[in-house]
Amino acid sequence: MNQEELVSKLRSIITPYVQNKKALANLTNETDFIKDLEINSANLVDVVLDVEDEFDIEIDNESMEEMLTVAASIKVIQEKLVAK
Amino acid sequence: MIGNDIVDLQLAKLQNRWQRPGWLQKIFTDAEIDDIQSSVNPDHKVWKFWSMKEAAYKAHQRRFLLAPTLNPKSFECDIQNEKCDTVRITSYSYKTNTKITEHYIYTIASALRKKTISKIFENNIELRAYLQQEWAARLHIDPKHITFHKNKYGIPMAYIHQKEANISFSLTHHGAYCGAIFQVPDVIHTYKC
Numbered sequence: 225m226n227q228e229e230l231v232s233k234l235r236s237i238i239t240p241y242v243q244n245k246k247a248l249a250n251l252t253n254e255t256d257f258i259k260d261l262e263i264n265s266a267n268l269v270d271v272v273l274d275v276e277d278e279f280d281i282e283i284d285n286e287s288m289e290e291m292l293t294v295a296a297s298i299k300v301i302q303e304k305l306v307a308k
Numbered sequence: 309m310i311g312n313d314i315v316d317l318q319l320a321k322l323q324n325r326w327q328r329p330g331w332l333q334k335i336f337t338d339a340e341i342d343d344i345q346s347s348v349n350p351d352h353k354v355w356k357f358w359s360m361k362e363a364a365y366k367a368h369q370r371r372f373l374l375a376p377t378l379n380p381k382s383f384e385c386d387i388q389n390e391k392c393d394t395v396r397i398t399s400y401s402y403k404t405n406t407k408i409t410e411h412y413i414y415t416i417a418s419a420l421r422k423k424t425i426s427k428i429f430e431n432n433i434e435l436r437a438y439l440q441q442e443w444a445a446r447l448h449i450d451p452k453h454i455t456f457h458k459n460k461y462g463i464p465m466a467y468i469h470q471k472e473a474n475i476s477f478s479l480t481h482h483g484a485y486c487g488a489i490f491q492v493p494d495v496i497h498t499y500k501c
Contacts, residue, residue, distance in 0.1 A: 268378055269335055272378075290378075292378055
């Protein structure tokens with residue numbers, strides 16, 4: 225799966241939780257889930273669970289710590305996909 | 309050194325289905341999950357523990373100017389001692405105090421030994437304006453000399469006459485409720501749990 229496909233899937237996953245829809249339209253690698261998209265922190269856990277389901281991967285606590293931006297999340301997904 | 313967190317219970321019911329398989333395990337320790345599952349009101353226990361972790365996380369982040377991380381499980385709640393709830397993170401601990409009503413749950417966390425003031429608002433007010441008024445009155449200055457900017461980690465910092473103010477504070481809002489806690493400027497008291 226290439227970078228573009230990963231970002232597209234991630235975008236679908238986070239969309240239902242995003243409170244700042246405008247920032248979603250301008251999604252970049254640097255977009256921050258809390259600061260820019262205003263996803264509430266309890267829903268970030270839902271994002272992690274959704275990512276696990278979508279990509280059929282397991283995200284350990286240490287990897288989860290980093291998942292606060294688009295770029296960091298893509299990095300974790302790629303790492304886990306390679307390890308499969 | 310201080311943090312707070314408020315949960316609008318009605319909004320949380322809409323936004324967060326904590327019963328979702330795997331959700332509790334990402335956030336809570338085994339001991340916390342046991343406690344939740346054996347509680348008379350698991351819903352309240354979930355949001356009490358959650359707000360304890362959030363409040364302590366904010367206090368810890370501000371204390372050490374840490375970058376944001378998503379590690380709720382690293383913050384361990386200890387409510388064995390009836391006199392004082394505590395949250396531990398690595399070798400540090402924060403005393404917490406939780407208020408539970410049918411509408412919201414509010415927790416404050418502190419490692420400060422100084423007097424603090426905490427206030428909950430049952431509507432969405434402009435919290436920074438509230439802090440400006442409170443501090444200005446105590447410091448006998450014009451409120452407009454008190455300003456706020458978020459640092460690179462998203463932590464709000466206070467400035468008085470454009471110099472960083474040495475006043476610990478934390479703000480929280482969720483749904484219909486918000487809250488502020490701050491170290492009383494210039495007054496030194498022993499912080500009682």
